[in-house]
Amino acid sequence: MNGFGNIGRRLANTFSGDKEIQFIGVAKYSADEKTREALESKYDVYVPEHNLKQFSDNKYKVSGTVQEAVKQSDIIVDAAKEGEGFENKKRLYEPMKKAAIFQGGEERCGPRSVADMIHNSRVNYAEAVGKMYVIQGSCNVSGMGRIMQPLAEKFGDEIERYDVTIVRRWADLEDLKEVRDSIEWDREPHHQEDVKDFMPAANLFVEAYKVPSRMMHLHQMLIRFKIKAPTKDSVIEALSKEFGVAILNSAKGSADVRNKALMLGFQYGDTNMVHIHEEVLRVQDDILKILYTDDQTGMVIPENHLLLQSMVFGRSREQAIKKTDSLFQISRKKRILEEEFR
Numbered sequence: 001m002n003g004f005g006n007i008g009r010r011l012a013n014t015f016s017g018d019k020e021i022q023f024i025g026v027a028k029y030s031a032d033e034k035t036r037e038a039l040e041s042k043y044d045v046y047v048p049e050h051n052l053k054q055f056s057d058n059k060y061k062v063s064g065t066v067q068e069a070v071k072q073s074d075i076i077v078d079a080a081k082e083g084e085g086f087e088n089k090k091r092l093y094e095p096m097k098k099a100a101i102f103q104g105g106e107e108r109c110g111p112r113s114v115a116d117m118i119h120n121s122r123v124n125y126a127e128a129v130g131k132m133y134v135i136q137g138s139c140n141v142s143g144m145g146r147i148m149q150p151l152a153e154k155f156g157d158e159i160e161r162y163d164v165t166i167v168r169r170w171a172d173l174e175d176l177k178e179v180r181d182s183i184e185w186d187r188e189p190h191h192q193e194d195v196k197d198f199m200p201a202a203n204l205f206v207e208a209y210k211v212p213s214r215m216m217h218l219h220q221m222l223i224r225f226k227i228k229a230p231t232k233d234s235v236i237e238a239l240s241k242e243f244g245v246a247i248l249n250s251a252k253g254s255a256d257v258r259n260k261a262l263m264l265g266f267q268y269g270d271t272n273m274v275h276i277h278e279e280v281l282r283v284q285d286d287i288l289k290i291l292y293t294d295d296q297t298g299m300v301i302p303e304n305h306l307l308l309q310s311m312v313f314g315r316s317r318e319q320a321i322k323k324t325d326s327l328f329q330i331s332r333k334k335r336i337l338e339e340e341f342r
C-alpha cells in the first residue's frame with residue numbers, strides 16, 4: 001500500500017484482512033504519528049531511502065525501503081496524495097514491471113496519465129481483467145456511475161441528458177486542515193470527463209462546488225427525458241436492489257447519515273455507499289431529480305477491493321461482489337440504514 005492517508009489506511013485495513021492476499025506492508029513518507037498507527041496495526045512499514053534516518057531518529061522501526069517493498073509485490077495499491085502516483089509509476093512500477101491501482105486524484109489523460117481506463121465496478125468491472133494499470137474512479141465519480149448505469153440500462157434511449165451538481169465536502173473527518181467558511185467553485189470539474197471515460201454515450205454536464213462541511217458529498221442529478229420522465233416508483237425500483245445503493249426516507253442532511261454510521265459503530269464511520277433521499281426525489285414533466293449523498297472516504301474502498309479481484313484473479317463480478325460484501329458487510333449496512341431512515 002503506497003500511501004497511508006485517509007484512503008490508504010482504510011485500504012490497508014481491508015487488504016491486510018483478506019486471507020487471499022499476502023499483504024507486504026505500507027509505505028510512509030513522513031515520520032509522524034500515523035507511523036505509530038501503522039506499526040500498532042502490525043503492518044510492516046517501508047519508507048523512502050533518503051528518509052530512513054528521520055524514521056529511526058523518531059524511534060519508528062521500519063522494515064525497509066519503498067523500493068524493496070515494491071520489489072516484493074505483485075501489485076501495488078497506490079494511495080498517494082494527488083498527482084504523486086504518476087511519479088511512482090515512472091520511478092518504481094514501470095521499471096520493475098509491477099501492476100498498480102491508482103486513485104481518482106491521478107490523471108487519466110494528458111502527459112501525466114497513469115492508466116488507460118477508470119474503473120467503476122457497476123460499469124466496466126470485467127474490462128480490468130489482466131490490466132497492468134487502472135485508476136479507481138474517485139468517490140464522486142464512483143457514485144455517479146452507480147446511479148447512472150442502472151438508469152441507462154432501464155431507460156436507455158429515453159434519456160436525453162444528465163446534469164449533475166456536486167456539492168463537495170471540504171475535508172474528511174480525520175483531516176486536521178481548516179474548514180474555511182466559503183463556497184468554492186471549480187473551473188473544470190474532472191468528474192465529467194472521468195464518468196464519460198466509462199460511460200461514453202452519456203450526455204453529461206457536471207458542476208462542482210466545495211462547501212464547509214466534513215459530512216459527505218451531496219449530488220443533485222437532474223435527468224432530462226426525451227418525452228416524459230418515468231414514475232418515481234419505477235426509478236426506485238431500478239435502483240433499490242443495487243449493490244451499495246441505499247434508499248433512505250427521513251434523513252434531513254448529510255450529517256444525519258454520517259452520524260448514524262458513527263453511532264452504529266460502522267468502521268471509520270463509513271457506510272461505503274450512496275444514499276438516495278427518496279422523500280426529495282421528484283418527477284415533473286420530462287425531468288427526474290435525484291438527490292443522493294455519497295460517502296467520500298468509504299465509497300472507493302470496496303471499489304478498490306473489487307478492482308483488485310478483476311485485475312489479479314479475473315473473477316466474475318458476482319463472485320467478487322460476494323467476497324467484497326463479506327468483508328465490508330455492505331448489504332447488511334444498507335438494510336440497517338434503510339430501516340433507521342424509513
Ligand SMILES: NC(=O)c1ccc[n+]([C@@H]2O[C@H](COP(=O)([O-])OP(=O)(O)OC[C@H]3O[C@@H](n4cnc5c(N)ncnc54)[C@H](OP(=O)(O)O)[C@@H]3O)[C@@H](O)[C@H]2O)c1
Nearest residue numbers: 002003004005006007028029030080081084103105139296
Ligand atoms: N479523501 C477522500 O475522500 C478521497 C476519496 C476518493 C479518492 N481519493 C483519492 O485518494 C488519493 C489519496 O487521498 P487521501 O485523501 O488519502 O490523501 P491524504 O490523506 O492526504 O494522504 C496522502 C498520503 O500520501 C502519502 N504520500 C506522500 N508522498 C507520497 C508518494 N510519493 N507516494 C505515495 N504516497 C505518498 C502521504 O504520506 P505521509 O503521510 O507519510 O507523508 C499520505 O499518507 C488521492 O488520489 C485522492 O484524490 C480521496
